[in-house]
Amino acid sequence: MVFVGKRGWFFLVSGLLILPGVISLLIPPPLTPGIDFTSGSALEVTFVRGTDVNEDAVRDVLDDHGHSEALIQKTGGRSVFIRTDVLEPQVEGPEGAVSSEQAVIERDLEDRIGLIESRDFDTVSAIVAEEMVRNAIIAVLFAAVGILVYVTWAFRNIPNSFRYGVSAILALVHDMLLIVGIFSILGKALNVEVNSMFIVGLLTVLGYSVNDTIVVFDRIRENVARNPDRPFPGLVNLSIMETIGRSLNTSLTTLFVLLALLLFGGSTIRPFLLVLIIGVVVGTYSSAAIASQFLVIWERGELRRALGYLPFVRRAPARSG
Numbered sequence: 001m002v003f004v005g006k007r008g009w010f011f012l013v014s015g016l017l018i019l020p021g022v023i024s025l026l027i028p029p030p031l032t033p034g035i036d037f038t039s040g041s042a043l044e045v046t047f048v049r050g051t052d053v054n055e056d057a058v059r060d061v062l063d064d065h066g067h068s069e070a071l072i073q074k075t076g077g078r079s080v081f082i083r084t085d086v087l088e089p090q091v092e093g094p095e096g097a098v099s100s101e102q103a104v105i106e107r108d109l110e111d112r113i114g115l116i117e118s119r120d121f122d123t124v125s126a127i128v129a130e131e132m133v134r135n136a137i138i139a140v141l142f143a144a145v146g147i148l149v150y151v152t153w154a155f156r157n158i159p160n161s162f163r164y165g166v167s168a169i170l171a172l173v174h175d176m177l178l179i180v181g182i183f184s185i186l187g188k189a190l191n192v193e194v195n196s197m198f199i200v201g202l203l204t205v206l207g208y209s210v211n212d213t214i215v216v217f218d219r220i221r222e223n224v225a226r227n228p229d230r231p232f233p234g235l236v237n238l239s240i241m242e243t244i245g246r247s248l249n250t251s252l253t254t255l256f257v258l259l260a261l262l263l264f265g266g267s268t269i270r271p272f273l274l275v276l277i278i279g280v281v282v283g284t285y286s287s288a289a290i291a292s293q294f295l296v297i298w299e300r301g302e303l304r305r306a307l308g309y310l311p312f313v314r315r316a317p318a319r320s321g
Contacts, residue, residue: 003288004237004296010289014174021181024188031180032187034083034195034271036132041087041123043102046079051114053078061108065101073191078117086123136199140176143206144169151214158221163298168213171291175209175282176202182278194271201275208276209283212250213291216243220292232299240288251284 024030035042047053055072058080062070071083087101102121110116124132152165179202186192219239227235255277262273296302 002237003240004233004293007289007293007296010293014178014286014290018174018177018181021178021184024181024184027188029187031184032191032193034193034198035122035124036195037136039086039124041084041102041121043082043084043087043105044075044079044120045082045106045109045116046076046118047113048115048117049078051078053080053113055080057113058082058109061105061112064108065105071191132196136196139199139203140206143203144172147172147206147210151210151217154214155217155221158224160298163295164217167291167294167298168210168217170294171213171286172206172209174286174290175205175279178282179205179275179278183275192271192274197269197272198275201272201279204272204276205279205283208279209286212247212283212287215247216240216287216292217295219243220295233296236292236296240292244288247284247287251280254280 053074055074058072059070062068062072062082062084067084069085071081073081075081082105087105089100106116106119148165148169150165151168152162155161155164158164183192183194183198187194216239219242220236223230223235223239224232258273258277258280262270262277265273
């Protein structure tokens with residue numbers, strides 16, 4: 001199969017996949033942030049078996065406590081997720097009793113709906129949320145720079161090793177745009193939130209995707225050393241063919257495990273697993289269809305010629321006779 005000859009189609013497909021996500025990101029809010037990135041409280045309660053959980057009844061309880069802004073979502077037949085502004089640690093209950101606002105709300109839920117079997121509560125202040133956003137951005141940028149430096153250093157013994165590092169980063173940008181774009185669409189359509197587990201998933205995908213890319217790049221390095229007189233695009237195509245089976249087998253086995261965890265795991269790790277599932281698929285694709293193809297168009301000068309058509313790129317004047 002000729003992968004290199006179809007690089008134009010690969011770039012077109014990637015562009016069509018990325019475009020809806022980019023459009024969604026341009027529509028405020030770009031992503032639906034969880035309480036990790038905005039101050040607030042999150043309460044997930046599971047009622048005893050046989051309880052008929054009605055979202056309207058839950059909303060009535062929250063409205064009575066002054067939380068009309070609450071986001072309420074059923075996460076199972078008898079489980080409900082509630083997100084509100086920060087719940088007060090101490091409020092005055094019936095007959096002057098003082099307890100947490102969480103406890104008062106849970107007590108009313110039990111009175112109106114049924115006994116609560118289990119609960120999961122978390123709250124984040126505005127200061128902590130701001131720090132989480134800053135740390136998340138720093139972590140992603142630090143990982144990207146580290147990958148660029150490492151890949152360039154790892155391929156230092158071959159000409160233009162910097163191209164390998166840049167191509168790996170471009171493939172990672174492609175992967176991140178797809179993942180973030182998909183979560184932007186899911187946030188608007190299904191109210192899927194991004195939280196700290198989403199950032200952990202992104203960092204994991206960065207490592208997984210670049211590992212797949214390095215496998216292909218390493219085979220390109222070996223084939224270039226063995227066949228220095230062979231055209232570079234042919235060597236890249238050969239390298240992809242030699243590694244595609246290994247990449248697909250690894251990705252499929254990883255996907256089976258992730259899908260099992262997504263189906264049977266808890267809701268807490270669901271955003272993390274969803275990022276990984278998308279990342280494994282996209283990362284396997286980008287290693288062969290994006291990163292390696294950038295090496296080819298850079299080697300053949302196609303990238304320079306393409307940039308030359310941009311109006312803001314200054315072209316060198318043609319030499320006369």
